[in-house]
Amino acid sequence: MSKIKKYDAIVIGGGHNGLTAAAYLGRAGKKVLVLERRHVLGGAAVTEEVFPGFKFSVCSYVVSLMKSNVMRELMLPKFGLELLPLESTLTPLENDYLIRTADSDQTYREIARHSKKDAENYMRFGPAMGQIGMAVRPILETIAPNPIRPSISDISATKKILDHVKSLTSKQFEYLTKLMTMSSADFLDEWFEYEPLKATMSASGIIGTFMGPRSPGSAYVMLHHYMGDIDGAFRAWGFQRGGTGAVSMAIARSAEHFGVDIMTEASVEKVIVKNGRAVGVALENGDEYNSNIVISGLDPKLTFLKMLDEPDLPSDFVSAIKNFRIRGSSGKVNLALDALPNFTCLPGDGHHLRGAISISPSYDHLEKAYDDAKYGNFSESPFMDIILPSVLDPDMAPPGKHVMSCFVQYAPYDLNGGWNDQKREAFGDAVINTIARYAPNIKDIILHRQVLTPADLESTFGLTEGNIFHGELTLQQLFSLRPAVKWADYTTPIKNYFQCGSGTHPGGGITGSPGEMAAKKILGTW
């Protein structure tokens, strides 16, 4: 490609949000170039054949929050989006289990085995959360207004949100306030009594966050995970056929359909800024590309502190970005298996292996796992969210073999003494030992294992400190504060430089939302 070619827009990073932004701009007729540092597209939503014949959603592994209008507007099903339902959640216990399935009567019966009261409340909880999802959705779908020196559009966005808040029922308002402020444990204690149920539900309040279920604020993270909406049904998790990388590839194909150019192994070194205005990018290999605007899909630390030079930025902004909390708390263990794991509580093959398997027997289990991390160690007995992609999609592994994806928490980025090969393997062993308590055959069936620490997530995927959400989803860095006050509407202090990653509103997960809203903001002011 020629150096003199000038693009309307350059997107740094071929993650799913960068690709989404590019596709929307392409759809609007703009000439866009996406530059991806790695040899594969997708950022954290990537599928790789890590071991011959065994494919893994290496990092991000489930899809629930993908916005339906993004799927439609970018025609993603046409380009390969295929979301299979994850039907159940199994919580294996030492001598028993808890399972929730797609069938509500069966779920009622299973919970009632442990607590009749919980079983009934569970039937009310889903609809209540659905109502909250409905209540929050318009807020998430609004470009976060700038409360400081608001423009006309900021005022109208603020008014829209205030009007919306006024329209909430008192119950919705109550739950919303509680979810914004409480710990997930406290919130769930108001509803349920059976510990494994509460602990498993609270787990979605800690994912990707350096908090325990008893930390205030964790209820919001739980809410964030409740806003998943597949086919109109709130809170349904999906698995992408071919792994999450296939979501990114569908977006990439859509972008290409709209005329977007995509380059891999094109690592951007710096954004070129002239007179306070972004005019292009310089690659590590010395190539330069010019464009009218530059959009970063990277996290806020990289977007501002690496891609720009500090003197180009206002000092209060620099300190806000430096204070932006992005502590990595999780790791990922990907296993290639010779056979299926055999859970003592539910032996053999069965429907229970088609859903999520949550290692979350109690609040104490999760909170102790967090305690380890608080003091700089990885959890000896971690929380895990496990899925077996090859059960849902046999093409993920050779016939008869399986792949297992273990999302593991906690693994602090700032490990005492730092991460090294030995500690990585010790972390992997802790994970396997924990699984073996529930599925003793696991050690005999592992053919290969890939252990990713937060340090690996940082070096491989460019996730600063290994944070999967490009920054924690805590109240002080959400909405108009994500990533920093005044710059939460995808603009930056540098003219013509925009941001569209998970570090912007409404945050992480495979949603396409930051990318979509950034593109719409950009197109609105073009």
Next chain:
Amino acid sequence: MFYENKFTANTQLKLSPFFERTSKLNESQEWRRWAGYLAATSYELTHENEYFAIRTKAALLDISPLKKYIIEGPDSQILLDRLVTRNIAICKVGQVMYTPWCDEHGKVIDDGTVQRLSENKFRITSAEPNLEWIESNSTGMDVIIKDDSFSTAALALQGPNSRSILNSASPKSLDNLKFFWMMDTTFENIPVTISRTGYTGDLGYEIWMDPNDALSVWDILIDKGKTFGITPTGLHALDIARIEAGLILLDVDYISTRHALIESRKSSPYELGLGWAVKLKKRNFIGKAPLLEELDNGSGWSFVGIEIEWPGFEKHYRDAGLAPGLPSTAWRTSTPLYNNNEQVGYATSGTWSPLLKRYIALAHIKSKYAKEGSELMFELKVEHFRKLTKATVVKTPFFDPERKRSCPK
């Protein structure tokens, strides 16, 4: 307080040769009647996994209730050419043709497939009994017509992994078997005939066998298919897939002219979107003259795909304070379609496509309003109240993967 039930049941319905297996696998015990047979609605408590088996793995369906007839003898081709609208003269041995057949007024009686088993031997499948119709039209011809409905059992194996499963069960490779062709092979020395046909619009096959071999064939396929995600699948999942494939269903999307009490209930092949299967250049066949005339004058009605547009659909529900109320299974209730307050058609079956993320339906529309891209208003009930929401006429099949027709390189 705790008790154990032995599960036994009685039925007046006919049981398929596979029933010994399917009855034990059916966890939901949800059954439907299909041509007097007990047929599984869904094997699991929800049909979602079975639907996705059709699209991402391999679904195994018992299709034994299909009506089947063997037509054999020197005049068999002549008889079929007289009966159906496709040109059977060009159907080669080993080839299969989908075709409707009509009464003398050019209105559709039934639709099905014609398999050319040998030069002078055919099998025709249909939804309803057709023996009398076939026989009464064979006067003076040198043919033997046999009802094969109970003497041949059939399975459908549909989905992207179906070929791999058959290849591991059959000593002969299926790699070169083309779309709408068939071949003879064996599974562990059991003779079977495999046609590359189906009702899902995906890569898929139908397997024809002696009913006495039915259970062995089932067991072999389940065993070989295990590592490819083979999934016993019921009619709920099939119904979604066939709508995505734009395939019509007798008694749902159209009424056989033989049961239609009034003229307006009858449909010609043109009015069912089957004009491509009417070969007017061939010698005389039943219904040819009125069909020629219809082609000249144009058809009053068309059969099309429609897409119910999301933004308007969603808004109706949001206005009621609800999340969009998508149907979880395919529906079969006739639903009015309007153009400027005038009803110009009706949808006969529809579904949310979990794969395409589109709300789709099949509809009869007055031809004037049936052009691709035409905008119509679809009647929707939200909280008991009727609403109108925008729908667009779109091309079918809604879903048409390349793998349906392709062969491995």
